[in-house]
Amino acid sequence: MQNKNWDAPLDDDSVQKLAYIQEQTNQDFSAAIKQAIEQYYNQINTTNKPPLQIFQELGLVGCFNGDSDLSVNYKTKIADYLKAKQEDNRL
Template identity: 45%
Template sequence: MRINARLDEEYADKLAFIQQQTNQAVTDVIKSAIELYYQQLQQEQKNPFSMLTQTGFIGCGEAHPDISVNYKSILRDGLKAKYGYR
């Protein structure tokens, strides 16, 4: 595939710097950048835990520290406090 891209001065300078530091051709720099970005996106898709922590979903709520063990009694006490005895 042939790519034709227009870069503003800032990105042209960055590309020139990368070429100077790595001694690579423009094609090789672009290939490396695409590979790096591709791997990053693949890693994000494979790791659901990472996605949940990045969005702030994990750790956003508060609960009793022993809720997984005592969930029945906690629920019973909460319903009793809300509705009383029936």
């Protein structure tokens, strides 16, 4: 793709947002636009990312403290929790 100069008309809201970005980051117009394009591109381009990285970026990977056999006895744990909660509400 060739590097071409082009005009991209922006509405007033976009101009204000761009001015704010430039002010906060001390970037010129071109650098602010390049950074915005790069961030958006990285956000939507998942073809080069391993699934774990995608899940981490989406906040779907984490950890918690619990029983190591929770996948086996989760129904019992949930039932016990709900029973205890119900008993607490009766008091």
